[in-house]
Amino acid sequence: MESYPAPARQLVDRMRRAALADAPRAIAFQGAPGAYSHEAVRRVDREALALPCFSFEDAIQAVVDGEVARAVIPVENSLHGRVADVHALLPESGLSIVGETYVKVEHCLLGVPGAELAGVREVISHPQALGQCRHRLRHLGLRAIAYADTAAAAAEIVARADPSLAAVASRLAAELYGCRILVENLEDAAHNRTRFLVLARTPLAGPIARPKTTLVFEVKNIPAALYKALGGFATNGVNLTRLESHLSGGSFTAAQFLIDVVGAPEDPAVARALEELAFHSKWVRLLGIYEEAPLESATA
Structure with missing residues (x-):
């Protein structure tokens, strides 16, 4: 996969135009619209203009180049541990950590419109999401296939229109791409949370309470x-x-x-x-x- 699936591409283009036109309000994130990183951006700043980026490197580079003011990057998950590669990207970026937030991850098993759970055979999603649901997916008898990110997986199953193919993604992704929610709270444990760091070009100024x-x-x-x-x-x-x-x-x-x-x-x-x-x-x-x-x- 080298680009966003068609159902996500139009939304990505619209969000990018808005974000790049107002860099001080813009926050970059990795993934397609509807990703958990997108939800983290909303948690950090409700008024922010979210900029979808295909990779962690792209999101970080958008801050380095001054295209956006900040980036929100996941670093660890309470179920599946460290997010791969981020530990190396942070020191290399030259950016400063200026904040953090947590997002409660509530995975849904998504199908195309009209799909039924009994007909699903395979499921695609980011490896982190698949790892967080591995016991439930095994119990359901579904073959897990790694994909670039959760929300893009939701857009991909809509593009393929295959009722035997499902995705693990958020409720927001289901709403954005018109997916049918087949199973809610798919994660293996209710304490499933992801920690995100906020990156900027300059360190945080002023007193910090905690x-x-x-x-x-x-x-x-x-x-x-x-x-x-x-x-x-x-x-x-x-x-x-x-x-x-x-x-x-x-x-x-x-x-x-x-x-x-x-x-x-x-x-x-x-x-x-x-x-x-x-x-x-x-x-x-x-x-x-x-x-x-x-x-x-x-x-x-």
């Missing part, structure tokens, strides 16, 4: 380096809410780590912890300081 800080660093290649690097957060009572690692530089011995810290670098306890982190690391890079969003906001 600050959260995101950093990326590479430890020195010595025994217990990670233990020592993170020890300062424990001894200073600073809470880490996220820790991820990935290999870098083509070596199996060099790893970068991405962490979320409750607090801001100017807080004395955080400052002491960061000083110890820097001492035991090759380098440390600040990705953003922003307002912590309560998890309960995903149900609002």
Whole structure:
């Protein structure tokens, strides 16, 4: 798949024209209209002009190039874990994290108009969505096929007009493309939520009531380096809410780590912890300081 399915293309073109004509109000997201990232844009700013982008790279580049003011990118899901590639794209982008939000993911099994659940044989969707529904899909006896994103999958089944083919996507996608909802709440667990980060070219200005800080660093290649690097957060009572690692530089011995810290670098306890982190690391890079969003906001 290299472009949006026909039912989505006209809507995408209309949204792009509006967003690119008013860059300060525009927020880029990955996926077709009706994607959960589209819902995240609405949660971040109800007045924003959403700009659909085919890939995460395209959404980030739209901010880098100044076509839009911000981008909303998913980073992790409570059922299926880390969103692939985003951990590498964030540091490479040069953008700052200026906010976060949570979206409660309520998947629907969508069919074409007139389709019946008994006649469905295959289902397409983004791998994250399929993973979040894998037990239910297996129980229904459906063959899961990976697709570029959830909302585009909904548009694709309408384009194919095949009653044996269904999609996993949102209720919004069903409304936008005229799909029939065959099963609601398809996800394997009710706590299914996705965390999204808001990216901009410049850091957030002004005081932050409930600050959260995101950093990326590479430890020195010595025994217990990670233990020592993170020890300062424990001894200073600073809470880490996220820790991820990935290999870098083509070596199996060099790893970068991405962490979320409750607090801001100017807080004395955080400052002491960061000083110890820097001492035991090759380098440390600040990705953003922003307002912590309560998890309960995903149900609002």
